[in-house]
Amino acid sequence: MTGRMVILWRDVVLGVTDLRRHGGRSVLTMLGIVFGVASVIAMLAVGNGASREALRQIRQLGSDVIILNAVKPAELLNQGTRHRIMSVYGLTFEDVERIKATVPGVHLLVPVKVRREQVVNPAGVVDVRLVGTKPAWFRLVMHRLMAGRLLTALDVQRRQAVAVVTDTLARRLFPLKPVLGSYVRAGGSSYRVVGVVSSVSLSGMLQSVAGAEDIYVPLSALRERNGDVLLRYKSGGSVRERVQLHRVLLKMARERDVEATAAALRTMLHRFHRRDDVKVKVPLALLRQAERTQRRFNIVLGAIAGISLLVGGIGIMNIMLASVTERTREIGVRRAIGASRADIMRQFIIETVVLAAGGGVLGVLLGFALPWLITRFSGVDTLVTGSSVVLSLLISVAVGLVFGLYPARRAALLNPVEALRHG
Amino acid sequence: MTALMELRGACRCYGSGAARVQALDHVDLDIAAASSIAIMGASGSGKSTLLNILGGLDRLDGGSYRVDGRDISKFGDNKLSAMRLRRFGFVFQGFHLIPQLNVLENIELPLYYRGVDNVTARRRALRLAGRFGLENRIHHLPAQLSGGQQQRVAIARALANEPDILFADEPTGNLDSASGAQVLDVLQQLVQEGKTLVLVTHDEAVAAAMQRLVRMCDGRVVS
Numbered sequence: 001m002t003g004r005m006v007i008l009w010r011d012v013v014l015g016v017t018d019l020r021r022h023g024g025r026s027v028l029t030m031l032g033i034v035f036g037v038a039s040v041i042a043m044l045a046v047g048n049g050a051s052r053e054a055l056r057q058i059r060q061l062g063s064d065v066i067i068l069n070a071v072k073p074a075e076l077l078n079q080g081t082r083h084r085i086m087s088v089y090g091l092t093f094e095d096v097e098r099i100k101a102t103v104p105g106v107h108l109l110v111p112v113k114v115r116r117e118q119v120v121n122p123a124g125v126v127d128v129r130l131v132g133t134k135p136a137w138f139r140l141v142m143h144r145l146m147a148g149r150l151l152t153a154l155d156v157q158r159r160q161a162v163a164v165v166t167d168t169l170a171r172r173l174f175p176l177k178p179v180l181g182s183y184v185r186a187g188g189s190s191y192r193v194v195g196v197v198s199s200v201s202l203s204g205m206l207q208s209v210a211g212a213e214d215i216y217v218p219l220s221a222l223r224e225r226n227g228d229v230l231l232r233y234k235s236g237g238s239v240r241e242r243v244q245l246h247r248v249l250l251k252m253a254r255e256r257d258v259e260a261t262a263a264a265l266r267t268m269l270h271r272f273h274r275r276d277d278v279k280v281k282v283p284l285a286l287l288r289q290a291e292r293t294q295r296r297f298n299i300v301l302g303a304i305a306g307i308s309l310l311v312g313g314i315g316i317m318n319i320m321l322a323s324v325t326e327r328t329r330e331i332g333v334r335r336a337i338g339a340s341r342a343d344i345m346r347q348f349i350i351e352t353v354v355l356a357a358g359g360g361v362l363g364v365l366l367g368f369a370l371p372w373l374i375t376r377f378s379g380v381d382t383l384v385t386g387s388s389v390v391l392s393l394l395i396s397v398a399v400g401l402v403f404g405l406y407p408a409r410r411a412a413l414l415n416p417v418e419a420l421r422h423g
Numbered sequence: 424m425t426a427l428m429e430l431r432g433a434c435r436c437y438g439s440g441a442a443r444v445q446a447l448d449h450v451d452l453d454i455a456a457a458s459s460i461a462i463m464g465a466s467g468s469g470k471s472t473l474l475n476i477l478g479g480l481d482r483l484d485g486g487s488y489r490v491d492g493r494d495i496s497k498f499g500d501n502k503l504s505a506m507r508l509r510r511f512g513f514v515f516q517g518f519h520l521i522p523q524l525n526v527l528e529n530i531e532l533p534l535y536y537r538g539v540d541n542v543t544a545r546r547r548a549l550r551l552a553g554r555f556g557l558e559n560r561i562h563h564l565p566a567q568l569s570g571g572q573q574q575r576v577a578i579a580r581a582l583a584n585e586p587d588i589l590f591a592d593e594p595t596g597n598l599d600s601a602s603g604a605q606v607l608d609v610l611q612q613l614v615q616e617g618k619t620l621v622l623v624t625h626d627e628a629v630a631a632a633m634q635r636l637v638r639m640c641d642g643r644v645v646s
């Protein structure tokens with residue numbers, strides 16, 4: 001280290017020493033910055049979190065998609081296992097026909113039936129999801145074909161027991177054997193693996209549309225082999241459910257039809273599903289919703305951040321003015337020794353920046369806690385990114401620079417002789 | 424031979440109207456290089472004001488002040504600061520050490536403003552501390568030192584950048600006679616080494632140790 005660098009480093013050390021001397025006072029002064037920085041981080045975290053999920057859905061499915069999900073009605077959920085009653089709910093093939101007949105502008109319609117099963121292989125038990133669907137699935141969900149082929153219309157027509165598995169699952173099911181041509185036994189039937197696709201993970205707000213544990217089979221084949229009834233074992237008994245279709249994915253020909261169509265679908269489905277056992281989800285609308293949430297949080301947190309930083313800045317300026325007054329004689333001594341105005345100015349600016357940046361660091365810590373609390377108590381998804389941490393630290397440094405300027409100038413412009421006579 | 428410091432018609436006044444005080448009233452003074460000079464006079468006669476002007480801490484309202492033939496009363500603040508940093512050293516009655524810095528750091532301070540790297544600075548500070556018998560106190564804070572020790576630290580600090588002119592405003596004023604004598608001894612040694620010393624004092628004995636004596640009264644040099 002040479003020259004000016006040395007002075008700079010000394011000033012930082014001196015600044016920190018001086019701040020430590022006034023520990024309590026410094027911390028109190030920093031609070032404004034602490035809250036300001038934490039609010040900035042929280043604000044960005046809410047923004048990042050809210051749009052992350054929706055954006056991911058849209059990236060993988062497209063913004064022109066509507067998802068109909070079967071939802072178990074609340075009264076069935078609470079029924080318990082004692083009654084051994086069959087729970088009947090969800091989408092039906094009739095719904096599909098009705099949509100085909102009456103809803104215009106649908107480019108793709110993909111019915112989906114899901115069964116959670118376990119596959120036993122030499123390595124152990126693997127949890128899988130049998131997804132009975134149509135070839136159009138692969139035109140809607142952005143899989144990459146890694147090996148073999150996809151499901152075809154002929155497979156569906158002939159109810160072929162063939163399967164397309166995700167690459168993740170292929171590795172777990174057949175660690176040693178070649179995948180294509182092997183058989184996977186799930187839900188009491190064996191399916192010949194004809195293709196491997198990259199796994200797509202779509203979950204979160206939309207429930208699990210696609211996952212790494214998926215085995216895609218022709219809907220007709222799955223239905224023929226397992227029917228519509230699912231037996232679920234729970235502690236103390238079992239629940240039987242009859243669900244024809246768990247999900248229907250619709251891809252619209254034009255994106256601008258999405259919201260009107262979704263509204264029409266809601267009305268139509270409500271007429272035939274009085275218990276609201278079908279939910280209509282629109283990723284685009286989710287994004288809009290996320291943006292609205294984000295805006296609301298931005299206004300509140302932005303205001304808090306702005307006010308806190310302003311108050312914090314003024315507080316810091318105040319304490320630095322007090323420090324300049326307290327240390328007037330020291331300033332005079334430094335000037336007598338030969339320090340220039342710039343030297344004095346730099347010393348006090350650095351002290352202010354250290355103080356502000358210290359607050360910034362505490363603010364970052366709080367900034368991690370705040371989004372966590374928001375997620376915990378409001379359910380809003382949050383994500384703290386590295387760039388928001390860097391940004392808020394820069395903001396705190398900037399606050400130090402801006403509000404340190406005036407006290408530092410005051411110090412630098414002191415008359416040396418009068419400063420020496422002081423106190 | 425022209426003098427090292429040359430004051431001509433120097434005026435400095437404080438306040439205005441009825442409260443106006445002419446602290447320096449047309450002072451002419453020449454000080455030769457490598458000499459020592461004592462300034463005496465009643466309290467309020469303008470000794471400190473004169474010293475501050477000579478040391479480039481304060482500015483004249485009228486007249487001129489030349490150092491090495493250059494009129495430094497026309498200097499801007501930066502050039503004046505650089506002058507103090509390189510050529511002038513100050514010793515004050517109240518020691519004026521920086522309380523949160525230890526002995527070594529206080530001595531190093533002028534070197535940092537000069538841009539000297541910290542290894543060199545540390546080496547020089549250690550040498551100076553040794554020279555003034557402070558080698559066992561280098562990590563002490565000023566508050567942990569006696570007055571005499573503090574003043575020796577102040578002298579060491581004033582010498583850090585090897586200035587050729589020292590200004591001392593009642594350097595022994597706050598010291599008992601023993602440590603005062605010690606400090607005076609140090610200052611006299613420095614004059615022997617070729618430094619110029621301008622010293623303000625109320626103590627006739629201290630003044631007698633200087634090569635030349637100037638008396639002030641009401642802002643004027645009277646002898």
Ligand SMILES: Nc1ncnc2c1ncn2[C@@H]1O[C@H](COP(=O)(O)OP(=O)(O)OP(=O)(O)O)[C@@H](O)[C@H]1O
Binds near residue numbers: 446466468
């Ligand atoms: N900043 C100031 N504002 C107003 N008057 C001042 C100021 N500084 C000095 N004076 C006045 O100028 C005159 C000279 O003051 P100076 O400090 O030079 O005296 P001095 O000879 O050093 O006295 P002492 O022996 O008490 O230190 C005094 O009358 C003093 O009141």
Ligand SMILES: [Mg+2]
Binds near residue numbers: 470471472592
């Ligand atoms: Mg005086």
